[in-house]
Amino acid sequence: MSVFTNRQSRSPEQARDYTNAILGLLGERDPRDVLRATYDALRQSIAGLSETELSAAEAPGKWSIRQVVRHLADTEIVWGWRLRLVLSQDRPTITGFDQDAWAERLGYDAAPVDEALAEFAALRRTHLRLVSTASDAALARFGVHAERGEESVAHMMKMYAGHDLLHLAQINRIRAATRV
Secondary structure, three states, rough: OOOOOOOOOOOOOHHHHHHHHHHHHHHHOOOHHHHHHHHHHHHHOOOOOOOHHHHOOOOOOOEEHHHHHHHHHHHHHHHHHHHHHHHHHOOOOOOOOOOOHHHHOOOHHOOOOHHHHHHHHHHHHHHHHHHHOOOOOHHHHHEEEOOOOOEHHHHHHHHHHHHHHHHHHHHHHHHHHOOO
16 A cells, blocks of 8 residues: 555554655645646646546546546545534544545546546636635634644645645556556
8 A cells, every 4th residue: 555545543643654755745845836837736636637537546446637637626625524524613623535446436436527627627716715814823723633743734735735746646657557
């Protein structure tokens, strides 16, 4: 299992390794810059692909580009909820989720990519507005993630930026593996 496999109810060590790996992808980059650039990068990475190409998985049991785009849209919903909780409540609990269960049970394999991309764009604009207008004190507010412990808004921004980079690279890897 990859360090990036993000199933709910993992061990504290797995959660720590996942966090370190995601933050490692971001490196010293400004998370706001990455968060702002993701939609355009995502749109460009799938431009011109056919439905068949969007549905091709790099290997059995792996996601297709279609599933990755739907995952990014749904993850944006999750971030929005978490962001609003932390900005408006004191030390809220932040629950995890099993991304593979969502993909399977929410029909990611048949999800319209254009709809997922449009949802991602609208949600990301909203979330960027929220964090761009947040004070330093608001960015320092934190919730308690059920698997990873305390996470501030500023930390969440880094995690979601690293997550974006992970999945943009995944799309490129799928394209290369499927010769798209």
